[in-house]
Amino acid sequence: MKDLTLKEFEQIKNNKGVVIVDFYTTWCGDCHMMKPVFDNLANEYEPKGVNFVTVDAEKNSIFQTSGGYDVLKVPTFIVFKDGKEVDRGVEYQPIDLMKEWLDKAL
Numbered sequence: 001m002k003d004l005t006l007k008e009f010e011q012i013k014n015n016k017g018v019v020i021v022d023f024y025t026t027w028c029g030d031c032h033m034m035k036p037v038f039d040n041l042a043n044e045y046e047p048k049g050v051n052f053v054t055v056d057a058e059k060n061s062i063f064q065t066s067g068g069y070d071v072l073k074v075p076t077f078i079v080f081k082d083g084k085e086v087d088r089g090v091e092y093q094p095i096d097l098m099k100e101w102l103d104k105a106l
Helices: 006-013 029-048 095-105
Strands: 002-004 018-024 051-056 076-081 084-090
Touching: 002 006, 006 018, 006 051, 018 029, 018 095, 029 051, 029 095, 076 095, 084 095
Parallel strands: 002 051, 018 051
Antiparallel strands: 018 076, 076 084
């Protein structure tokens, strides 16, 4: 799992395959609660070829940019397949739901 700048993420998300991004902030309680869930998913799905990345939404001015991600709350999780958004969740998400997203995208 990699913590990326917005520019780095935009290059990776357009690659072929599945990418899941966690837009977070350091001060967000739900972000801290979801970190172990995201880490567990990464351990299970990275060997299957899913690319897990995180982007600090505040540090990268996500809330002020119109990059097309519509991140209004954190954490925001977005699954991309071959550069196209295929699923999204905002705030706390159950691990089973996130597994459904990834299984569907694979």
